[in-house]
Amino acid sequence: MPARPALGAARSGRRTRRGGAGGGAVMHVVATAGHVDHGKSTLVRALTGMEPDRLEEERRRGLTIDLGFAWTTLPGGGPLAFVDVPGHERLVATMLAGVGPVPAVMFVVAADQGWQRQSEEHLAVLDALGVRHGLLVVTRRDLTGEAAANRVRDDALARIAATSLGKVEAVTVSGATGEGMDGLRDALRRLAGSLPPPDAEADVRLWVDRAFTIRGRGTVVTGTLGAGTIRVGDRLAAGGGLVRVRGLQSLKEDRDTVSAVARVAVNLHGGPGEIGRGDALLTPERWLTTDVIDVRLRGDPAGDLPRELILHVGSAAVPVHVRPLGDDTARVSLRRPLPLRVGDVALLRDPGRHRVPAGVTVLDVRPEPFTGRGAAAARARELASLTGRPDGAAELRRRRLIRRTDLIAMGVPVPREPVAGDWLADPGHWDELRGRLVTAVEEHAAANPSDPGLPADAARRALGLPDRALLDALAAGLRQRGGRIYGRTTAPELPPAVRAAVDAVRRELAEAPFRAPDANRLAELGLTPKTLAAAEAAGALLRLGGGIVLLPGDDARAAALLAELGGPFTLSEARRALGTTRRVAVPLLEHLDEAGYTVRVDDLRRRCTGRTT
Structure with a gap:
């Protein structure tokens, strides 16, 4: 990573490359909160020995304008990083950018000024965000008497207790003289110990609070990693595209891996464009x-x-x-x-x-x-x-059908296995769909006795299914043939006139199996392509290309006769062996090829494969 500090003010020291977020110890991150000029940055400086104010203007004016970052190692504890936020009312949006992703807060009130307007707004922010872990620090103890400091402490505790923070520990200190600082470190260690363990396996969503470009290195972003793990080489989604993690720093140390909770700087390569505060780095294909x-x-x-x-x-x-x-x-x-x-x-x-x-x-x-x-x-x-x-079963009841990946991306646990592909279905809705499909198939068969199979596309539209895979799963207990779905009636019921015409064709073919009637004879009998298709679906005829019809099973019979030739054969030899014409032999041989009864040897000859059925 570049020499420019990624997480706060510069501090000399050797950087090493290792995994984890704190050299093996769990890091905790705490944000400051409180009115402007109540001593937040002074307190962080006294705790860490670092200067949290990054900008020269901040140090000249003595107030925090942008987010500052500093860290220390607690005696008997692990690393503790601070996000130092501005207290001025004009900079509440900046304060929120620092507090938003952080799980705990150190609320600061000055003993000589007491509760102020921005104290109230910062507390309202924390309450609205539902922050539950905090510590009250009353600063500038050296500027007031004990009684005055206690009044400020008790007033602040009462206000805080009425919010999501509830009852918090309070410490009175002086950042200038060092009074009470050991007690504050002990309180911070207890606060860190009370925080829930992070989920290092969670999907990454790193909210960016700083972004800058370094010559020769590219874009660097910083943020508080609240869950998940980032590794060098990972690809993350950002701004509608993908970026690659070129390098990582945490607490100014180069790392191969950083796991939550941690302050982290990420050196990025590639990407769709500029990334700034308010954007997020995400595990690809896991977020909506x-x-x-x-x-x-x-x-x-x-x-x-x-x-x-x-x-x-x-x-x-x-x-x-x-x-x-x-x-x-x-x-x-x-x-x-x-x-x-x-x-x-x-x-x-x-x-x-x-x-x-x-x-x-x-x-x-x-x-x-x-x-x-x-x-x-x-x-x-x-x-x-x-x-x-998040309630997976309830969400599935509401949505009825949803892709598993979409449910995960919504942050909802998957309650059951998919019914088809990646699709999840509410059990009650799935049973209803199956019943509607059976009803639709039977109603179609009743209304169309000569064509009882319900077309699959029509069935999908009738059920409002977003994917053909869902229809195939619903129809698993029904017969499917030729893109149609059949219920109890699996064959067409031919009208009497059509049945009589088909019977006439069958009698003629029984006498001369491979002398198929020509188009004129079929027209004379009143058989159209549609009625011939119905006859085939009823199992009465076998249709080949070119309008040729034979009896079902006569393709296998033809293959058996051709096998008796004892070797490769030409079209002419096949025609003579079957006693038919070229009009019938050409589509018949093509059908035998497609069915696997015969294969081509060269441009002129075929041979039988040995298939008998």
């Missing part, structure tokens, strides 16, 4: 991108929400249109598609009013469009029963 989602709201009632808001998820911030459905459900249309799954948590922000009116849980990433009056109300009733926890 969507621009319409149905969601459950936590916060303001759906009807009170502004119609135009900003959806924040991961590091992405996308303008959306909100259509209320139920009291706490809505359809959200995104300005650009995002890779989302059922159960994802995000928030809606009103930047004009500087507030977060609602958090959201994604209920459906492939909702059906509303096609008629009452469709929205019906959808609201359906959404009322959804929890946002």
Whole structure:
């Protein structure tokens, strides 16, 4: 990886190449939160010895403008990385890009200022995102008395307890004097130990929070890997194309493999174009991108929400249109598609009013469009029963038919084996389809006695099946022949006049098997191509090319007679052996070739293969 620091401020030291996310120890990632100038960056600097503010302007002004990154190793614990976010109200979108993918937060309140406006908005953000793991740190203990610091602590704890974070541990410190820092390190170790274990086998979705280009190396992106594993050489989806992982860094060390949870820098090769904050690197063919989602709201009632808001998820911030459905459900249309799954948590922000009116849980990433009056109300009733926890059986009941790969890409577990190819079917719906197919086949046979086989394409259209493989699976217990499906009636019922004409042909062929009637004789009997096809389906005649008809089984009889010639034979020899004309011999021999009774030796001769039936 390039010498430019990928995860924070520069720090000298030798880099090594190894696997994992922390040299064998599990890494944890914590984001800061709190009002501007309450000492978040000072605290991170005191904990890590690193400068989280990357920009010269940030250090000159003494506040964080962009995301900063730093890390340390906790005594008795593993590596701990910090995502240091800005606290200014104008930079809440940047704060969200850092907090969105991170599982835990260190909430900072200054003892000399207490709870402030951005403290409230940051807490609302965390609550909307459903963050459940956190730690309160009251800073600047050296600037107030103990009683004042305790009042600030108790006020903050009460506010935090009313959110998704619930009861959290609190530590009072001074980043300037070092007072309480050992206790803070112990608290951070306990916080890290309380975090749920990551799923290193999960599909990768790395939300990009920084991206830059280095001469000679190409594009480098950074983010918090919350689940999955990335390896050098992997191909990942990004921006509608594929990129190759050229190199990896975590905590400024080159690595062959990085597993969640980790801060990671990824050097990319190739790709469809520029990648920036809000994009994501994805395991190929395992994610759906969507621009319409149905969601459950936590916060303001759906009807009170502004119609135009900003959806924040991961590091992405996308303008959306909100259509209320139920009291706490809505359809959200995104300005650009995002890779989302059922159960994802995000928030809606009103930047004009500087507030977060609602958090959201994604209920459906492939909702059906509303096609008629009452469709929205019906959808609201359906959404009322959804929890946002992926349920494969319930999802299959709702969708009835869906590809297995699509269900996985939606983030829903596969509840059963496919019924055909990659297709999954709800058992009740599958039984209903089978019953409808049998009914359709029998109704067709009753209405068309001379042509009882229901064409497969007509059956597929009647059942509304998206794939012919599904029809073949449904028809497994029925007879299929010539692209048609047969039920109890497997042969045509010939009308009396047609039956009489066919019987006449059969009598003539019984006397001279290979003297097939010509077109004039067939027309004289009133036999058309359609009635001849029905006679063949009924097993009464065998049709060859060129309008030639024989008795069923006479092709095998012809092959037996030709085998008596004792070796290769010409067309003329075959014609004489069968006592027929060239008009019949040519299509008959071609049929014998196709059926495997004969094979060509050269341009003029054939030989029998020995097949007898």
